[in-house]
Amino acid sequence: MNFVILILLVLAVILSIKYIVIKKQIHSISRQIEQVTTRESEKMLDISFVDPDLELLAGQINTVFAGQRTATAKILQHEEQLKESIAGISHDLRTPLTVILGHLQMLKDSDLQPDQLKRVETALRKSYRLKDLIDNFYDLSLLETEQIEPHWxxxxxxxxxxxxxxxxxxxxxxxxxxxxxxxxxxxxxxxxxxxxxxxxxxxxxxxxxxxxxxxxxxxxxxxxxxxxxxxxxxxxxxxxxxxxxxxxxxxxxxxxxxxxxxxxxxxxxxxxxxxxxxxxxxxxxxxxxxxxxxxxxxxxxx
CATH class of the missing domain: 3.30.565.10 (Histidine kinase-like ATPase, C-terminal domain)
Structure with missing residues (x-):
């Protein structure tokens, strides 16, 4: 009888120790996940645990993190390419628009009938509006890619x-x-x-x-x-x-x-x-x- 009680006590101690270790390792996983999600750390989770189920869980979480990082990298690359494309298109549109504005201004200053002058002024106003839009797109695309630094x-x-x-x-x-x-x-x-x-x-x-x-x-x-x-x-x-x-x-x-x-x-x-x-x-x-x-x-x- 005493031997059975001793065995049960030993098992209870072993289970208690394992419970404490597993709880600490769960806390460690939670801390590591928080560090990764808040970008305090770029390391994958440690998968060396006493419990095989915990190792499996950590491995699956690492797989999810790896997929997220790959997706994020692709999104960032796509955004950079899009910004560069917008900057390039905006830059290419500036030259012909400048020519259009110059000719419209010259036409406005010429001898025109009232109805002709009204139409030229409308075209000139809309062209300046277009110039404003192009300038904003160009500025934003360059600024967000950090290609412009202040000249103090x-x-x-x-x-x-x-x-x-x-x-x-x-x-x-x-x-x-x-x-x-x-x-x-x-x-x-x-x-x-x-x-x-x-x-x-x-x-x-x-x-x-x-x-x-x-x-x-x-x-x-x-x-x-x-x-x-x-x-x-x-x-x-x-x-x-x-x-x-x-x-x-x-x-x-x-x-x-x-x-x-x-x-x-x-x-x-x-x-x-x-x-x-x-x-x-x-x-x-x-x-x-x-x-x-x-x-x-x-x-x-x-």
Missing amino acids: EKINISNLLIDFLAENAPLFENRHVHPQIKIPDTSVFVLVDRSMLDRILQNLITNAVRYTTDTVDISLTLSPDGRAIFQISNPVYDPEKLDVDRLFERFYTGDPSRSTESTGLGLSVVKILLEKLQGSVCASVRGSVLYITVTLETLLKD
């Missing part, structure tokens, strides 16, 4: 903004928009890429003028901690339909009923460019007014 230089953003608004006066006039501008009396210098900053301003102003119901307010200020804050605001139609959390997503156009002029790419390009410039952009709606605020982190004062 010290820029007087106060003067740049004044010149930029003067150059874009026809844009405001054509839409019958009267901008309200507030700029500091002293010069504000930032360390940026000039062409990237130009593109950011162009996209923001074009977006504001396109969707405003009345006016556009533009301001440049200095934050207490010494950063340049550029803000552009405008009243919008149906502000309750505008999801500011998605405003900088690709292809988001706000109210679909008023999106015929937009691809939803302009503001996504703004965000990508600002990230490259180590800046930031955010949006908010107060009442019926949309506010877009750009912060440039690196600031030098004159």
Whole structure:
């Protein structure tokens, strides 16, 4: 009898030890899966376990992970090829479009009958719209493949903004928009890429003028901690339909009923460019007014 009890005790101890070991190894599998899914580790799961069923399970999980990695690699490769194709097509379309715009502008300036002039102006307006679309697709495809890096230089953003608004006066006039501008009396210098900053301003102003119901307010200020804050605001139609959390997503156009002029790419390009410039952009709606605020982190004062 005592011998049977002893055997049972030994078996109980062995089973308890095996249970503890198996539980620890299950915990190890769980930890390894978490590390792989959160990309803390690229290693496959350890399949050396005391229990053959656990080894089989770990092996099957590794097979799933391997399949996912292969599928992800193919998707990424396809995306890169697609972006390169978009960049190439957009680049190829620029040259003939530039020629078309030049000839249309010359035709507009010639002696035309009123109905002829109206048709030329319509073709010219749509051609410029096409140019805007091509530029956005080209910029986005290059930016997302990280082929463009900033060429840093010290820029007087106060003067740049004044010149930029003067150059874009026809844009405001054509839409019958009267901008309200507030700029500091002293010069504000930032360390940026000039062409990237130009593109950011162009996209923001074009977006504001396109969707405003009345006016556009533009301001440049200095934050207490010494950063340049550029803000552009405008009243919008149906502000309750505008999801500011998605405003900088690709292809988001706000109210679909008023999106015929937009691809939803302009503001996504703004965000990508600002990230490259180590800046930031955010949006908010107060009442019926949309506010877009750009912060440039690196600031030098004159």
